[in-house]
Structure formats: C-alpha cells, structure tokens
C-alpha cells in the first residue's frame with residue numbers, strides 16, 4: 001500500500017506540492033500524471049522519505065521497490081555485481097538477482113560494466129534493481145524513459161504483473177498517456193502541486209483530451 | 222526536524238565524549254619502547270631523580286626557531302613529564318622571550334636549559350638526558366648544601382671583586398643553589414661540620430695544623446677542591462700524597478697552537494679531556510692562564526682519574542726564568558692539569574667516600590677568566606661532583622646504536638629502480654590490466 | 663531484536679566495503695595514486711638514506727605521512743560526494759540502509775585501499791634488513807603509525823566527501839583539514855591554547871611512532887580522531903538525507 005496524506009512542500013517559499021492525498025491499494029497500478037514541474041518527483045521523494053514534507057505524511061509498505069527519475073548505479077561495477085550489491089542491501093536481503101535480471105531483460109548484460117551501457121539498458125538495470133526482493137510496493141518515476149518500443153511493451157507487462165499477479169501496490173509517474181491508458185487501473189493528475197483529478201484512465205484518446213482540459217483549467221485558475 | 226536536532230545534540234555529545242577520552246588518554250599514557258636499545262626510555266638513574274621531584278618544576282629549553290634539536294628536546298622532556306606530572310616544559314626562542322632569559326639568568330648567546338622550581342633555578346648547557354637529570358638533581362639537593370672557602374692562609378678571596386678575586390665564582394655557586402661561606406682555618410683549624418665541601422684556593426702561607434685537620438676531615442668522608450697555582454710555593458702534598466696525587470712545581474708551557482692562546486705558551490686551552498669524568502663531560506675548551514702540573518703517584522688501588530691534560534707538545538718548565546726545555550729537569554708533556562680521586566672506605570660498617578679534586582690553576586675561576594669558554598662549567602661541575610651523589614650526576618642514558626648502511630652505487634641504483642620504476646610501474650600495469658579486461662566486456 | 667539489527671548493520675557494512683573496493687579499484691585512482699606516492703616517496707627517502715649513511719627507517723615515515731595526507735583525500739573524495747551527486751545514495755536511503763553501515767563501510771574500504779597502496783613501502787624495510795642491520799622496533803612502530811594515520815585521514819576525507827557533492831571540493835577540503843592537523847603543533851609555544859592544539863598534530867604523533875615508541879595516547883588519538891570523523895560524517899549524511 002502506498003498512501004499520501006496531505007503532503008505539502010515548499011522550496012524557497014514557493015509551494016510546489018500542496019495537500020496531496022491519494023492511496024494505491026494492493027494489486028493496483030496507479031498512474032501519476034502531470035505536466036513538467038507539477039510536483040510528481042517531489043511527491044514521490046516525500047513518499048519514500050527522501051524529502052521532508054512540510055505538512056502531511058506518507059505511508060508506504062516496506063520494502064519498497066524504487067526507480068528514481070534519474071537512475072544511477074556505480075560505473076565500475078558489472079550489472080550482476082551491482083544487482084548483487086543492491087540485493088544484499090535490501091531489507092530483507094534478496095537472492096533473486098538472476099530472476100530480476102531476466103524480468104527486466106538485462107540477463108545478457110550481466111557481465112557488462114554499468115559505465116558502458118546505453119541509456120535504455122541502464123534504465124532496465126534500474127528496473128531490475130527495483131524488482132529485487134519482490135517488494136509489496138513499487139514507486140517508479142518515469143520507468144519507461146529511454147526504452148525502445150519492444151522494451152516498453154515488455155516493461156508494461158512486467159509492471160502489470162507486479163500488481164495483478166504479485167498483488168503489489170504500484171505507483172508510476174509518466175508523460176506517456178497511452179501508457180497510462182494501457183496499464184493503469186487509475187490515474188492521479190497533479191497540476192501545480194495540486195491533485196486535480198483521480199479517475200479511471202479510459203482509452204488513450206479520451207485520457208489525452210481530459211488531461212489537456214484539466215491542465216488548461218488549472219493554468220487559467 | 223526535532224529528530225534531527227536530537228541527533229545533532231547526540232553527535233555533539235559523542236564528540237565531547239571522544240574529546241574527553243582523548244584528554245584522559247593523554248593523562249594516563251603508557252608507552253612501549255620497541256627500539257632495540259630502549260633509547261626512548263629514560264635511564265634508571267633519571268627515573269630515580271624524577272621520582273624525587275615533589276614540587277612543580279619547569280624546564281625551559283632555549284633554542285632559536287629553526288635551530289636543530291627543538292623537536293628532540295620536546296620529545297625528551299615529554300618523557301620526563303610522563304614520569305612525573307609536576308614537571309612541565311617549554312621550548313622557547315630566547316629572542317622572543319627576553320624577560321624569561323633575564324629572570325632565569327640565561328646567557329642569551331649561549332642559550333641552554335633552565336630548570337626552575339619555586340625561586341630556585343639551575344642551568345644546564347644541553348637538552349640532553351645527562352644534563353637535565355643532573356640539573357634536576359642539583360635542584361633537589363637539600364638547600365643547606367654549603368660550600369666553604371678556606372681563608373686564613375693567604376687564599377684567593379671570594380669577597381674580592383677585582384679581576385683576581387673569586388666573587389663571581391662564589392656567585393655562580395649561589396645561583397646554582399649552594400650556600401657559600403668562608404671558614405678561617407687559621408683561627409680554628411677544624412673544618413666545620415656544616416661544610417659539604419671545602420675549596421682551598423691557592424694558599425700562600427703554609428697550612429700547618431689546618432693541613433692536618435683537612436686531611437683528617439677528608440679521611441672521614443670530606444670533599445676538598447684544591448686550586449693550585451704556580452705562584453704559590455706552599456706544599457699541599459701532605460694532604461694530596463696519601464690520595465695518590467701530588468703537585469709538580471713549575472709551570473706548564475704549551476707548544477701546540479691549538480692548545481694555547483695565540484703566541485702565549487702560558488695560557489692553556491684545554492681540549493684533552495680524556496676521562497669520562499662528570500667534571501669534564503661535554504665541557505667546551507677551558508682556558509687556564511698559568512698552570513701547575515698534577516702528578517699521579519701510583520698508590521695501591523688506582524682511584525685517581527686524570528681529568529684534563531695539556532698537549533704532547535707541552536712541558537713542565539721548572540725554571541720559568543729561562544724558558545727552554547731541559548731534559549734533565551723539565552718534564553715532557555702531556556701533563557695532567559686536573560685530577561680527581563674518590564676512595565670509598567669502610568669505616569666501622571659505614572661507607573665513607575672522601576673525594577678530592579685538584580686543578581693546577583686558580584686563575585681560571587677568578588673574575589677575569591670565569592666567563593671564558595668552559596671555565597664556569599669546569600668550576601661548577603667540579604663542585605657538583607664533589608658535593609652530590611655521583612649516581613645523580615653521571616647519568617648513563619640509553620643511546621641508540623650506530624647502524625651503518627653502505628649505499629654503494631649499485632645498491633643506490635637498485636633502490637632507485639625499485640621505488641622509482643618497478644613499484645610505480647606495477648601499479649600502472651595493474652591499472653592498465655584492469656582497464657583492458659573491462660574493455661573487452 | 664537489537665541483535666538482529668546489529669547483524670543487519672554488520673552485513674550491510676561488509677556489502678558496502680566490497681562494493682566500494684570494486685568501485686575504487688575499477689577506477690584509475692588507486693593506481694595513479696600508488697604510482698605517484700612511490701615515485702615521490704622513493705626519491706625522497708633514498709636521498710635521505712644516502713645523506714645519513716645509516717640503516718634508518720625513521721625518515722620514511724614523515725615523508726610517507728605527508729604524502730598520505732595529500733593522497734588519501736583523493737582516494738576518499740568520491741565516496742559520498744559522488745553518490746550524492748548521481749543520486750545513487752537515494753536508492754540506498756530509500757531501502758533504508760543504516761547510515762552507520764554506509765559510513766563505516768566506505769571508510770573501511772578507503773582505509774584498506776590506502777594500506778594496499780602504501781604496502782610496497784615495506785620493501786624499503788626489506789632492503790634495509792638486507793643491506794644493513796636496522797632496528798626493527800621503529801620500523802614496526804612506524805608502519806603501525808602510518809596505518810593509524812591513514813585510518814584517521816581516511817575518516818577526515820570521508821567527512822569532507824559527505825559535506826559536498828563535488829569530488830574536487832571534497833579532496834581539497836579533506837587535504838586542507840588534514841594539513842591543518844599535520845601542522846597543528848606549529849607555533850604552539852607562543853599561544854595559550856598551543857599545547858592543546860599540539861595534541862592534535864598528526865605529524866607529532868607520527869614522529870613518536872617513527873622513533874620506535876607505541877604510546878597509548880598516540881594510538882588512542884588516531885582511533886578517537888577516526889571515530890570523531892565518522893560520527894560527524896554520519897550526522898552530515900543524515901542531515902543531508904532529509905532536507
């Protein structure tokens with residue numbers, strides 16, 4: 001379960017997240033949508049305890065699989081070495097390195113140093129890292145960025161199966177509305193730090209129309 | 222935020238605890254000396270002396286900034302302090318602390334070490350274990366250590382402030398913690414019991430009864446310094462003879478340019494200190510203007526020590542009117558000009574230690590010459606030796622061995638190759654290997 | 663429960679040590695630092711040997727010590743600064759990995775790396791023993807002193823690295839602090855706080871080791887300095903984590 005309870009945060013007197021409330025239940029995939037600078041990443045960091053909320057609190061089942069907006073590992077390490085390390089750091093430690101590699105599609109990269117991976121390959125290593133230990137909750141900040149179309153399809157399957165088969169709560173932020181429409185059970189739309197809608201995604205074209213209207217209204221307000 | 226504030230407080234507390242632990246460690250330090258010869262450890266004699274220090278004592282080493290030995294001095298003195306917290310020390314540049322220099326009576330040109338406790342202070346020339354321990358021992362000396370100058374038989378006077386007088390010598394003794402008295406042995410030939418040592422500075426009238434009493438006092442464990450001089454014809458051999466010493470009439474003429482003042486065969490510059498006697502330990506050359514020779518009469522067990530000699534190019538001139546070497550009468554050098562005797566005896570179950578020192582010249586200690594080179598130290602170290610327990614002045618410190626290393630050209634080349642090429646090369650090679658292996662992946 | 667937490671922290675610490683070692687030794691840093699260290703150290707020390715003509719290890723230690731205070735912060739500059747910059751630290755905080763394990767693990771890896779980099783300096787002891795008859799005590803004590811000094815400087819470097827996200831800044835701050843500690847005794851005679859400051863002088867502490875003395879207060883000083891640096895670093899990491 002992932003729950004935001006009235007989260008608010010300002011930077012330098014400017015409130016970038018205001019009273020954000022939502023809940024992601026077990027077995028649910030929730031899309032976190034919003035324009036650039038809406039406060040998605042800020043909210044996510046507060047959920048994970050990486051940023052101190054000014055008000056409100058977060059409740060996230062542990063352990064939590066986290067894929068940050070800009071994933072970074074350690075350049076000198078091989079993919080397997082890195083995942084092994086992360087597996088040992090998890091609480092509880094995991095021994096599913098190979099399974100995670102296979103699921104994230106990086107099994108054939110096992111011995112490659114992280115420094116020499118392409119952007120998409122590295123992103124998949126980040127996903128593999130989040131999968132370690134089969135956590136009950138996932139927070140994925142733009143997990144599909146940089147992936148090729150085939151990999152996007154695979155990754156969507158993985159994300160859906162995490163919730164629908166694994167029973168995990170999944171929150172993922174994205175700018176690709178087709179993706180949200182395809183895999184999310186629900187979307188939370190945030191504009192200028194405020195939640196403006198929380199609804200079923202519907203089909204992609206419909207979602208896009210609603211999204212643009214919501215953003216436009218919020219800009220005017 | 223309050224959680225972090227608490228954490229900050231906890232960190233501050235932890236750092237404070239670590240700091241206090243460090244202070245405690247400084248207080249209660251134990252040291253393991255891993256050196257083969259234990260030269261980081263103070264000698265047993267020093268430990269004895271240091272343990273006896275019961276009042277706050279400050280040791281000030283005067284060394285200029287940039288002068289060698291500052292760090293070593295501090296390291297040595299910290300060992301003293303570690304043994305006894307009442308001892309504190311400073312290494313000070315005399316140019317920066319003129320007030321201290323004056324107060325402690327230090328010659329700013331020579332520098333040196335001042336050891337002070339309360340109103341008393343001692344000076345020693347070097348920040349070495351021998352010197353500092355000796356200085357501490359002198360400070361520890363009971364305040365009633367009285368040095369008596371004999372008078373009544375035409376001796377050189379301590380009250381005389383002209384060039385020929387001994388007023389400065391007496392002053393030097395006072396600075397070093399002695400009480401100085403004169404005793405008129407003509408009026409009462411008995412040496413008073415309060416005298417720890419007696420200085421007889423060139424009597425010009427026969428000693429008579431006083432000589433016999435002096436001998437008896439010496440036999441009973443007395444300490445006597447005779448300052449002889451060619452100008453006097455008084456016979457001191459009555460006292461000296463039984464102790465294996467004598468005075469050879471005549472004047473020592475020095476032929477070696479390095480051992481006399483320029484073109485002055487009468488004024489000896491003593492460099493030949495052949496013994497390990499504490500009297501001449503680390504003594505700079507002393508200047509003796511006109512000396513008589515001390516002869517060693519070999520008695521049974523040889524307890525006499527020839528402390529200083531003239532050079533091989535000197536001789537004893539018996540007729541100063543016609544100064545030329547006459548093998549028939551004159552004695553060829555090197556000639557002993559200072560000697561000591563210590564003859565411990567068991568007297569009815571009690572060990573008595575008579576000590577006797579003879580120097581063939583009195584002028585070196587007079588106001589005119591006391592300031593020359595090593596003269597004042599020769600004087601004070603002689604009186605110290607007479608007055609103090611010898612184990613306190615003749616400290617035998619633990620000294621590191623000399624461990625020669627012959628660096629031949631080939632060895633040098635080898636060492637340079639190893640450290641400058643092979644080892645760095647291996648590092649770079651290893652780095653290149655790692656890089657190459659990773660590149661293939 | 664406490665026991666369980668302790669073993670978790672210990673396990674995490676060792677995992678961090680292993681990872682840091684891999685990261686460090688797959689970077690060019692230790693190789694370049696090692697090559698530099700030994701070229702300079704070898705040249706200076708062999709000159710000293712030549713000048714003294716004695717089988718003395720003593721001059722090796724202040725030379726090596728000074729080189730270490732310049733080079734160890736370079737080995738440690740990456741540890742926390744770069745993880746903060748790239749964001750990989752966030753992943754660990756999200757787990758969350760105990761800060762203690764992070765700090766101690768990174769310090770331990772830096773220390774071990776420093777010791778490995780320094781290790782060939784013992785070849786000089788071998789040469790001395792081969793060509794002469796050196797006193798073993800000061801050699802053993804001197805290397806023990808260097809090891810302790812490395813631990814402390816690694817701690818200081820780690821603390822510097824925790825304060826910033828920039829590696830060069832971390833290296834410079836670390837070197838600067840270590841330099842202050844190295845010269846802490848200078849001028850100590852003229853100020854009233856001097857004796858206290860002199861107690862912080864790592865060069866004076868090292869000198870005592872190099873002479874052949876292992877003094878409880880010197881050992882304690884390095885241990886406490888290391889501990890203080892790690893405690894401070896842990897607090898900084900905590901403070902920067904939640905902003």
Ligand SMILES: Nc1ncnc2c1ncn2[C@@H]1O[C@H](COP(=O)(O)OP(=O)(O)OP(=O)(O)O)[C@@H](O)[C@H]1O
Pocket residue numbers: 011012016034035036037038039040041042043069
């Ligand atoms: N550390 C920070 N200091 C100051 N301002 C910040 C900080 N982090 C984020 N912001 C501001 O907060 C706002 C929200 O940023 P955030 O990264 O949460 O947006 P986002 O919704 O994730 O956008 P994007 O879609 O581009 O990732 C932005 O205006 C950003 O400039």
Ligand SMILES: [Mg+2]
Pocket residue numbers: 040041042069
């Ligand atoms: Mg974002």
